[in-house]
Amino acid sequence: MTRAYQEDLQTKERQLHQLRQELQEKQQTQANLELEYRNRERLLQQQLQDSQESERVLRQECDDLHQEHDDYRQQHDNIEQRLRQQLQESTTALQQTHQANATLQQQVQQLQEQSHWVRRKEEIEMTDEVFGKGVFTREMEIAARVRHPNLLQFIGATQVGTPIILSELMPTSLRKELEAGPLPYHAVLAISQDIACGLNYLHLFKPDPILHRDVSTANVLLLPIGGGWRAKVSDYGSANLQPMIGHTVYPGNPVYSAPEAGIPKDHSPAMDVYSYGVVLIEMMICRIPEVAQRQLHINSIRQPMFKALIERCLKENRRERPTIERALQEYLQTKERQLHRELQEKQQTQCEKLNTVLNIILLL
Template sequence: MAKGPGQLGSVETTMASLNHLNKRASHCTVSVGDSLYVWAGNQDDLPKVHDSEEKRRITSNIEHFTYSTGQWITRATTGTPPLGVMGYCCTAINDHLYYFGGHHNDCFYNSITQLDTISLQWREIEPTHATRPVMRRGYGGMISFKHDKVHHLLMIGGGGSKPAVQLPHYKYIKFPSGRWRTNEHSIYKLSSRKWNNPSIIGQCIPPANAFIIEKFNNTRAVLFGGVETDDDDDKNTYANNIYILEISISTVFWQCIKKPEAVDQWPVGRCHHAGAIIITGSDCPMLVISGGLDKNKDTLDDCWIFNMTEHSWIKLAVPHSVSKRKNHSLSVFIMSPHCVWIITVGGYFDKKTIANIVMLTELDIKYIVINRKGEWIAGDTLCINGVNNNEYKMKYQDQLQLGRRIWLEEYQEARKGDTSDIEQTLKSAINALEEKERQAQFYRQVIEQKEREEAEKDQEIRRYCYQLQEKDRMLQEKDRMLQEKDRELCQSQDTVRMYQHNDHWVISKDEVALTKEKLGKGAYGFVTVGIFRGLRVAVKSLHTIIISDYNRGLFSREMSIASRVRHPNLVQFIGATKVGNPLILTELMSTSLNHELRRNRLTNQQILSIAQDVALGLNYLHLFKPQPIIHRDVSSPNVLLKPCTGPAGFEAKISDYGTAKIVQTDNIGARSSYMPGNPAYAAPEAPIPDQHSPAMDVYSYSVLLMEMTLCSLPEMTTAEREVQSGSVSWSDMKSLIQRGLNANPRARPTMAQGIESLKRMKI
């Protein structure tokens, strides 16, 4: 409560008793007018819990320092303060303080909370939310800017919890500890409470935390130091780069200033240091930093000031109590254009102090004066934590009087036409022009980068258009192929329909007279000699078990195809019955190859003649239209012989080409496990119906050649047959056999190629 003039002494006594700041670190100090505010941070009595009544009681107080009185006052607030009490970001807009993120007890936050410095009331604008596309983090940076008369907050970088969403413009690094580091940019519009993520142009800082960022006008800021990680190898870099940021509502332009090789006067890389911006009238902005941790994690003991026009550093000579700290804060109070006070608050002191005390209680005030050469130098240092109030007021009044005298002298010199001011103004103008030129160069680089990006995008668009054209061409080609396939399918369907409805091959059972002369018996039925219209024929009677509704339709289709097969090396199909158990009539042959092989060894001339006959018959079947016919049961019992007058003495014909598909099915329907044909001749893919092709006949044909050449039964396994083929002494025949026995169907020769090999074969 304000006191009247007569109560001034009592007010001073009360304030003096409060002139003390509790020790703390990992906090922020923010200036609002003539006041400095310090909230939370790591304190001795702070409970190590995520949330509790005691924690809220402690963090409901804020420390308030007034430059004019030199007094620290603990002031109680209302409402709910943030839970992230360490490593948070803070900035001031008018009379309001805004707090973002932070951490405590291994919990990280992405909340935004406002404190009204007049009513001292907290208001949570955005609560912490784990699924928000804004990483929960601490030890990053935050500044405010205005766009179209609307205030915005910009948050950059930091370390914390796993991001809910890894945004495409930024980088995220995960460490073995489970912590993450990022260079994520988040813009928050206070009026609409909307988030957005700006684009990045220029050389942006990699994922980093524990740096300092300060703005020096509405849309420009400077960033220094921090610990960076640019890859996933968990390697930290303690940076000493300066970054200049140009900020807009949708874009952040980055300019990186690195230490020149020829320059020695440059601070080492560091993190957890403190910094503040100095702006005094027409002079260029200055960045002052102090302390922090180096790459060896030792507490640094130095203080530097950076000229943002000349891009140069000056090291200031200050006491250890000011500079040898980490996780502390700096604030600046402008006494005059030539005098600045720097307030150093809290932090850890050094390794020894950290081990014993953890928090530093000392609070120093540092003011700097400028000499005639325009170089900043350090003046006296005064400890104000518990300082005598009269002593502080005397120092404050002296500085005010000094400031007034300096301003008066400068005004009088200007009235006298002192050319030094003109020179100073000219120098300032030149510096401003140089700064503008640097800005123009930076923007030119930005524009060039934009042009390169546009050119790359144009090239990508052209490449994409070409790909679309190529895909369109491929689609047209596929459409043409589909149309061709559709025509072929229609033709096949027409042929099938013709076969299904044209039963010219059907004969009546009454016309077939069966004799008692048996020719053979197999899995499909038995064969006898019959008389059809006075002609002796072979009659195959199918077993009842293989006759079903499905097989009847398949039987009709196969018989229709067989009735159209005409080749001198295929046993002539005569007809078939459809009533009851079907009877299939074919021409009557004298004997079978199997029977002859069991009786006598064939000569090479006979082997070659029979091989050519069988190859010609199979080649005809494989090239049959509209669909190839796969025999599936090429074996010596299915090669029938008829005596002839040729040098070989036999004419060979293939039988059972029209019933192979019927024989492989039964009314149980276990097609997938049935292997067609004789296992001794079967190709490796025979048990797999989806892999059946004319190549399986080529394999069986090669086994047949080996059987004729060796005059011995084929082995039962593919491996044994490969070994057996090595016993063939006829080199040309051996080569053809072994090529046909290849386990890969695609590597086997076709029957047409086999015919050519037989023509060139020497006996």
């Protein structure tokens, strides 16, 4: 009995020892699992924090894009409002021009009797430039009647001895700037519009239109203003009131002259429109356009609006040419379309960015 009891006891001790080893192994395994769980928990918490930070950054970008989109929409509304205001101002200016012309009409009789442009010679500094008296007197009579931001401001002149003209000082001319190199598109557009405004004032003059008859880049003077140019039409030596045109044949520079220039009875505002079209070509190609190569120059112009306008201005039949007033309307429409297209492109880009950000947020 004792021996059997001892063997049984030893067997149970071995079993107990084995159970203890199994328990230790299970405890070690549990400890390892708990350690792995804690590591994974920390990793998931870190990933969660990173995800929350990414979501915060994306939401901030989304808010920024919304704000930028609102800013562009506000900019679009401001530009549209400014364009409408400019159109209203142009209409008001045109009405004021008609009113000023009516006032000037009342002064015509007085101007014929006594020219208010006369100045004492002692007030003027002498120069070496001499003008023909007949042309000089006609130019002064016309210059004394006109006032417009896009016409060279006439101040006065002497009448005794050698005539001397006094006018505002302009630093350069369109011809000189084109000889130096091409102008940026926005400058070409602004200068073209300024020239058209000045000619339109002359053509709407009451009781009869004033024909310049010598429109050229040399007679367009430029004043630097706001990073661009203010253009002013000058030189009224060939200008005349339409009913007073006599037998002047081919006034002005032949390069810019209309086909009817040699027929005084056919002289009209359309004559200046033709010269204006030649000036537009010169601004596009930066050199005086030769008559023989004029069609080649027109074909090389890439801006559709300018090309179409030039082709209409250079019609052989003067009755088929547009008025300068119509050209001004086309300039305003072109500016409005260009601004609208740029805003649409910006809004489209912002919408695409916003959609990309929203898709990323949804994936998270």
